[in-house]
Amino acid sequence: MYKAVFTTERGHRHQQTALQAAPDTLDIIMLRRPDRTTLLAALADAEYLISERVGAIDAEMIQAAPELQMILRLGSLTHDIDTEAAKRAGVIVCRWPVGSVIRVAEHLVLQMLALSKKLRETEAIALAASGEWGESKRTDEDTFAYNWSGRTEVEGLWQKTIGIIGFGEIGAELARRLQGWDVDVLYHKRRRLPESVEAELAIRYVDEETLFRQSDYLVMLLPYFPETDQLLGETVFARMKEEACIVSCGSGSVIDEAALAQAVESGKLGGAALDTFEWEPIRPDNPLLPLAKQGYNILLTPHIAAGGAAAAARERLKDYTNIVNHIEGKALLYRIA
Known part of the structure; x- marks a missing residue:
């Protein structure tokens, strides 16, 4: 099992959907708006950090995660990730577009x-x-x-x-x-x-x-x-x-x-x-x-802007594509560092 920390600002229902879509090879700790002390402690032995949509990832956080191999941002905005600190630590940074x-x-x-x-x-x-x-x-x-x-x-x-x-x-x-x-x-x-x-x-x-x-x-x-x-x-x-x-x-x-x-x-x-x-x-x-x-x-309209329910569930499976690819030695998509 590979340990992953998943940070989000979204509610319990969205968190459960994300967890249900995760591959069996991941042991995920889900944290909603964690305070810094909690997050740094969780990162101590984490191999993957999944950041959903928002949340600053700075040099101190990266240094606190000696086992960290990849930072995965679910979304397109990556300005709040210290990519230079990630490069120095040998940590890969990828983003992943969210279809919904x-x-x-x-x-x-x-x-x-x-x-x-x-x-x-x-x-x-x-x-x-x-x-x-x-x-x-x-x-x-x-x-x-x-x-x-x-x-x-x-x-x-x-x-x-x-x-x-x-x-x-x-x-x-x-x-x-x-x-x-x-x-x-x-x-x-x-x-x-x-x-x-x-x-x-x-x-x-x-x-x-x-x-x-x-x-x-x-x-x-x-x-x-x-x-x-x-x-x-x-x-x-x-x-x-x-x-x-x-x-x-x-x-x-x-x-x-x-x-x-x-x-x-x-x-x-x-x-x-x-x-x-x-x-x-x-x-x-x-x-x-x-x-x-x-x-x-x-x-x-009847709350359908994000698309059909089945499509949304399938897309959550894709959120983990780069982590699975990394574990299996395959090419990474949307890599930024």
């Missing part, structure tokens, strides 16, 4: 585009095929009925400001996918990223107040903690730009759904797209449901 994270980033783009194009409203018009818009004519080079229903404010993301709150791996993958779209991407998180990472991702750090006031699309990616419970409510919505939109793939209970429904219904906000909810599966009394059914610019 990438799919959530893609879903966020879908949400923003759907709201910008008022997709549910405009699709309903096409599906109705109503004669109220005039006589239909066969189209050719000069014959067509552009915007035959006279929709207004059907735009897109070009030159819009997108603000991400709760910036982590999903935010980073979203920023990568928005490069080349000519959008201004702002972000806010508790610990600001190094300027080199901001430049790489083409993002700009701002305080919460600026984020709320300047964003045309507010991307909510906050996890659930007692201090984030119902954090986005009436007070935040009042500070946002007129007709701004909210898209969310963060924890459902971070958003006050009743206040969000009121903000959309009143016209203060231009729309909302949610993949997570305070109560799941979504309850019939969710205040956003009647508005969505009435045709407001609201898109609700």
